[in-house]
Amino acid sequence: MTIHQNLIAGEWVGSDATRNINPSNTGDVVGEYARGSIEDTKAAIAAAKAAFPSWSRSGILERHAILRKTADEIVARKDELGRLLSREEGKTLAEGIGETVRAGQIFDFFAGECLRLAGEVLASVRPNIGVEITREPVGVIGIITPWNFPIAIPAWKIAPALCYGNTVVFKPAELVPGCSWAIVDILVRAGLPKGVLNLVMGKGSVVGQTMLDSPDVHAITFTGSTGTGKRVASASVEHNRKYQLEMGGKNPFVVLDDADLTGAVEAAVNSAFFSTGQRCTASSRVIVTEGIHDRFVAAVGERLKGVVVDDALKAGTHIGPVVDETQLKQDTDYIEIGQKEGAKLAFGGELLKRDTPGFYLQPALFTEATNDMRISREEIFGPVAAVIRVKDYEEALAIANDTSFGLSSGIATTSLKHATHFKRNAEAGMVMVNLPTAGVDFHVPFGGRKGSSHGSREQGKYANEFYTTVKTAYTLA
Ligand code: ADP
Numbered sequence: 001m002t003i004h005q006n007l008i009a010g011e012w013v014g015s016d017a018t019r020n021i022n023p024s025n026t027g028d029v030v031g032e033y034a035r036g037s038i039e040d041t042k043a044a045i046a047a048a049k050a051a052f053p054s055w056s057r058s059g060i061l062e063r064h065a066i067l068r069k070t071a072d073e074i075v076a077r078k079d080e081l082g083r084l085l086s087r088e089e090g091k092t093l094a095e096g097i098g099e100t101v102r103a104g105q106i107f108d109f110f111a112g113e114c115l116r117l118a119g120e121v122l123a124s125v126r127p128n129i130g131v132e133i134t135r136e137p138v139g140v141i142g143i144i145t146p147w148n149f150p151i152a153i154p155a156w157k158i159a160p161a162l163c164y165g166n167t168v169v170f171k172p173a174e175l176v177p178g179c180s181w182a183i184v185d186i187l188v189r190a191g192l193p194k195g196v197l198n199l200v201m202g203k204g205s206v207v208g209q210t211m212l213d214s215p216d217v218h219a220i221t222f223t224g225s226t227g228t229g230k231r232v233a234s235a236s237v238e239h240n241r242k243y244q245l246e247m248g249g250k251n252p253f254v255v256l257d258d259a260d261l262t263g264a265v266e267a268a269v270n271s272a273f274f275s276t277g278q279r280c281t282a283s284s285r286v287i288v289t290e291g292i293h294d295r296f297v298a299a300v301g302e303r304l305k306g307v308v309v310d311d312a313l314k315a316g317t318h319i320g321p322v323v324d325e326t327q328l329k330q331d332t333d334y335i336e337i338g339q340k341e342g343a344k345l346a347f348g349g350e351l352l353k354r355d356t357p358g359f360y361l362q363p364a365l366f367t368e369a370t371n372d373m374r375i376s377r378e379e380i381f382g383p384v385a386a387v388i389r390v391k392d393y394e395e396a397l398a399i400a401n402d403t404s405f406g407l408s409s410g411i412a413t414t415s416l417k418h419a420t421h422f423k424r425n426a427e428a429g430m431v432m433v434n435l436p437t438a439g440v441d442f443h444v445p446f447g448g449r450k451g452s453s454h455g456s457r458e459q460g461k462y463a464n465e466f467y468t469t470v471k472t473a474y475t476l477a
Contacts, residue, residue, distance in 0.1 A: 001029070001031065001032045002032070003015065003017045003032045003034055004017075004031055004032065004033045004034065004178075004181045004201075005034045006036050006040060006044075006198075006199050006201055006202075007184055007197070007198055007199040008040060008044045008047055008198050008199075008200070009046075009047035009194055009198070010047075010188075010193075010194025011194075013040070014036065016034065016035045016037075017034050017035060018032070018033060018035050018174070019032055019033075020032070020033055020088055020175070020176070020177060020178060021324075022090075023089070023090035023312075023320070023321040023322065023323050023358055023359050024090055024310075024311040024312045024313060024320060024321050024354075024356060025311065025357065026356075026359075027357065028087070028356075030084070030087050030088045030178055031177075031178055033178070033201050034201055035202045035203070036201055036202035036206070037202070037206065038206060038207075038210045040202070040207070041169070041202075041206070041210035041214075042210060044169045044198035044199075044200045045140060045169050045198075045210075045211070045216050046216070047194070047198050048140040048169050048195060048216075049139075049140050049216050050195055051167045051193060051194065051196045052137075052139055052140060054193065055165060055166075055167050055196045056136070056137045056165040056166070056167075057165075058193075060114045060115055060117060061114075061115075062191075063111075063114045063162060063163060063165070064112075064114040065111075065190075066187065066191045066192055067107050067108075067111035067114065067162065068107070068108065068111040069190035069191070070186050070187050070190045071104045071105070071106075071107035071108035072104070073189075073190070074104035074107060074151075074183065074186060075100075075101060075105075078100045078101050078104070081151065081179065081182055082096035082097030082098075082099070082100040082101075083096065083097075083313065084096075084178050084179060084182065085099060085100060085150050085151055085178075085179050086312040086313055086320065087178075087313060088150060088175070088177075088179070089147060089150050089175070089176050090276065090320040090321045090322065090323050090358075091275050091276065091312060091320050092312050092317050092318065092319070092320050093312060093313055093315075093317075095274070095320075096312070099149060099150075102151075102152050102155075102442055103154075103155035103183065106155040106156050106159050106442050106459075107155060109442060109443055109460075110160050110162075113160070113163050113164075113461065113464075119132060119134035119135065120132070120133040121133075124474060128476060129474055129476055129477070130474070130475045131474055132473045132475070133471070133472050133473075134470070134471050134473070135164070135464060135468035135469070135470055135471070136165070136468060136469055136470075136471055137164050137467070137468060137469075138164075138166055138218050138466075138467060138468065138469050139166060139167070139218030139219070140166070140167050140168070140169065140217050140218050140219075141157075141161045141167070141169075141219050141220070141221065141467065142169050142211040142212075142214075142217040142219070142220040142221070143157045143158060143161065143168055143220075143221055144171050144208050144211065144220065144221070144224065144232070145157065145170075145171070145172050145173055145224075146223050147174075147175040147176045147323055148279060148280070148323070148381075150172070150173070150180065151180075153223050154172060154179070154180050155183065156442070156446075156458055156459050157170075157221050157223075157458070158183070158187070158197065160463035160466075160467045161467055162187075162192070162197065164464060164467040164468045166467055167195065167196050168197045169198045169200060169211060170197065170198065170199050170200070171200050171202070171204075171207045171211060173224075174201075174203060174204070175323060177201045180201070181199065181201070184197060208228075209231075212232060212236070214239075217239075217241065219242035219243065219466065219467075220236055220241065220242075220244070221243070221244045221466065222243070222244065222245050222246070223245075223246040223247075224246075225247060225248065226247045226248050226379075226451060229245040229454070233245065233454065242455070242469075243454070243455060244454065244455035244466050246280065246446075246447065246448070246453050247280075247451065247452055248280060248379040248381075248407075248451065248452060249379060249405045249406075249407035249452050250284060250285060250376070250377065250378070250379055250404075250405045251281060251282065251283045251285070251407055251409060252283065252285045252287050252399070252401075252403070252409055252410070252437075253267065253268050253271050253283035253285070253286050253411070253412070253436075253437055254287045254288075254396045254397070254400055254409075254410065254411040254412070254413075255268065255286065255287070255288045255292060255296055255411075256292070256393055256396070256411070256412065256413040256415065256418060257290075257291035257292045258413055258414045259292060259412035259414065260414060260434075261292065261295060261296065261299060262299075263412060263434060264296065265296065265299045267410065267412055267434065267436045268283065268286050268300060268385075268412070268436075269300060269303050269304065269307070270439070271283035271286075271410060271437040271438055272284060272286065272363070272383070273304075273307065273319055273363040273383045273385070274436075275438070276319055276320055276321065276323070276361075276382065276383050277363070277380070277381065277382045277383035277385070278322070278323060278382065279438045280407055281407055281408040281430070281437050281439075281440065282381075282437065282438055283408075283410060283437040283438075284380055284385045284386065285369075285371070285376055285386060285388060285399075285400075285403075286385055287387075287388045287396045287400055288388070288389060288390065288396075289389075289390055289391070289392055289393065290389055290391060293389050296387075297346065297367055297387055300365060300387075301346060301347050301365070304347050304348065304363055304365065307319060307363065309321075309352055309360055309361070309363070310360070311354060311355070311356060319363065319383065321359040321360050322359040322360075322361050322382055322383075325359060327359070327381065327382060328351075328359040328361060328382075330380065330381065331361055331364075331380060331381075331383070331384055332351070332361070334374070334375055334378075334380045334382070334384055335349045335384060337374050337375060338366050338369070338373065338374075338386065341369075341374060342368070343367070343368055343369040343370075343373060343375060343386055344366060344368045345365075346365050346366065346367040346387075347362075347364065347365040348361075348362035348363045348364045348365060348383075349362060361383060363384075363385075364383065364384045364385070365385055365386075365387065366386035366387065367387045367389075368389070369386035369387060369388050370388060371399045371403075373386070376388065377403065377404075379405070393418050393421075397421075397422065397425060400426060401426065403450075404450060404451040405448070405451050405452045406428045406429060406449040406450035406451070406452050406453075407429055407453065408428055408429070408430040408437040408438065408448070409422075409426035409428035409430070409431050410432040410435065410437040411432070411433055411434075412434055419433045427450065428449065429446075429447045429453060429457070430446070440459075442459060442460075443459070443460045444459065444462075445457035445458070445460050446458045446460075
């Protein structure tokens with residue numbers, strides 16, 4: 001098997017490799033990917049630093065053309081890349097292809113943003129002086145990504161970093177190097193100069209930590225666990241660098257008595273279980289008012305009976321496997337914890353056998369849960385959700401906000417009054433009315449508050465807040 005190497009200073013290097021396993025079929029090795037060392041990471045940072053002066057002054061048309069070409073190739077290869085994504089991560093082929101197209105759209109959006117770099121011109125408060133406010137690139141950006149969106153998250157960090165003239169050291173998650181390698185290969189063939197984008201695959205504790213410890217990484221954008229996010233934060237404070245964190249969620253989905261039952265069930269099932277519940281915007285707390293509670297729970301149970309959990313690449317699969325053994329253990333541990341805490345396991349939760357050995361878990365739905373149980377407070381990151389029964393809208397809102405996280409928050413209602421009140425009062429970065437908590441657009445801000453996120457928003461034009469620094473210039477005319 002040929003090794004997919006790291007890209008450092010424009011050269012593909014590395015012979016020490018790890019294997020990438022298909023969670024739908026653990027006998028299937030997806031590929032071999034180089035395992036970067038501390039020295040490799042330092043060389044990548046040095047290369048990005050050396051490439052910065054020239055890239056930061058490159059023409060916008062050059063950047064536009066490279067990002068545009070990348071977008072086109074990603075979309076043209078959507079079936080192949082989508083298949084690779086589903087094979088290495090375990091989401092269904094439809095989701096894998098959809099995410100690949102999304103990555104293409106993100107590169108396309110930022111190809112456009114290259115041509116819209118703008119500033120402001122103001123009059124000074126002093127006579128005969130003009131003031132110009134412009135945005136400049138930050139420098140070397142460290143990009144650290146998780147396994148749950150193997151192509152979209154790298155795309156939404158790499159595309160704006162390059163668009164605004166930064167250079168990059170990119171470290172993808174250990175479990176899903178395939179899609180990351182593919183987009184770096186595409187970007188390089190699209191014409192990126194040497195050293196502008198460096199790929200260092202390998203362990204978080206080695207490659208990631210070396211990035212955190214380097215004074216030459218000027219900003220770090222991170223998506224992953226709360227624990228690692230805190231390490232990124234403290235190391236960044238130490239180096240006085242900019243940092244942006246997207247971490248966990250414990251997103252609520254509120255269902256009111258006046259909701260359209262079919263729509264609410266569909267949105268709740270999607271929020272909780274699609275993509276195997278492995279989205280930071282997934283909902284694992286379904287908060288239901290008592291007038292609709294029993295009908296809603298019965299309908300969700302019925303809907304789940306029709307959900308097919310199987311090989312991610314098989315036609316007809318709705319939910320693929322859990323990503324790996326460690327995550328599967330975490331999910332089953334929480335299923336046990338929920339039962340011990342006194343919640344009722346109303347549906348699923350059992351391990352499933354399929355034609356191939358994989359990490360298959362029947363989506364688990366708890367009822368009779370309370371918001372102080374661990375299953376309601378801690379992020380599980382799997383197909384496990386708990387229904388919490390409440391009296392009315394006011395109690396639902398209070399429980400929805402009673403969490404240390406604040407990424408996404410959803411409500412199913414036909415009441416304009418409650419929908420409007422919820423939009424204003426949900427303590428979350430994103431609010432969904434009659435929609436699943438997950439599923440966002442690529443051209444508008446993404447991010448949360450409280451323990452979910454730190455720093456400015458990702459995606460859309462708001463991305464420029466992180467990837468640029470503001471300069472104010474005064475001229476006596
Ligand atoms: P998850 O539970 O989603 O795997 P992690 O926070 O462990 O979340 O991983 C997210 C990313 O952070 C991965 O690319 C991982 O390799 C990286 N990472 C893990 N440990 C560190 C560390 N000490 N320093 C920097 N990056 C790390």
